[in-house]
Amino acid sequence: MKGPHDVLLVVDVQNDFMPGGALAVPRGDEIVPVVNRLAAAFEHVVLTQDWHPREHLSFAANHAGRQPFETIALPYGEQVLWPVHCVQDTSGAALHAGLEAAHARLVIRKGCRREVDSYSAFVEADRRTGTGLTGYLREHGVTRVWCCGLATDCCVAWSALDARAAGFDVVVIEDACRAIDLDGSLERARAQLDAADVLTMNAAEVLAQG
Ligand code: VGL
Ligand code: ZN
Secondary structure (H helix, E strand, C coil), X not given: CXXXXXEEEEECXXXXXXXXXXXXXXXXXXXXXXXXXXXXXXXXXXXXXXXXXXXXXXXXXXXXXXXXXXXXXXCCEEEEXXXXXXXXXXXXXCECCCCCCCCCCEEEEECCCCCCCCCCCCECXXXXXXXXXXXXXXXXCXXXXXXXXXXXXXXXXXXXXXXXXXXXXXXXEEXXXXXXXXXXXXXXXXXXXXXXXXXXXXHHHHHHHC
């Protein structure tokens, strides 16, 4: 059992990121039983939910003439335009029904403001506005963040990098994640994680540690 200094951060295990969903991550559903086994081994679990208003600026549909997966310049930098996904309070934004994490203590909802996206569970895409997760984890004495969920090269990687930047030890549990992998984004994310001293492990290794 992983104790009070460890947290399992379960990123965006939501219907819209599952096969058949609005922004499907290939084989995203395969992680659910793995995440469930991990969650059972952690005393402290935190979940995230991508949680956008329907007018969100990350949706291609909200920009005339734009298609999903194009990029545009927003005041805070380049923004990928996505299909409409994880609209607040819709079934697409709901957590996967098979996720077993009843003891999760906190659900961070992110990307809630129309004009700013947030891949990271810690800091919004303006790179200024914190979600409060850093302070919450510090207040609970957490020193190590174990990351899993969707998508490896997007919200998981950004969350892991920000956790590291906030001074936590960070592990990405690779087989409890799946990637979108747009134009080499998975390889780029892996290089950034390596450079930041984020460790990668498999769920079996994590569970074998007890
Ligand atoms: C995500 C793209 C847009 C993710 C969220 O959860 O990785 N990706 N919003
Ligand atoms: Zn999103």
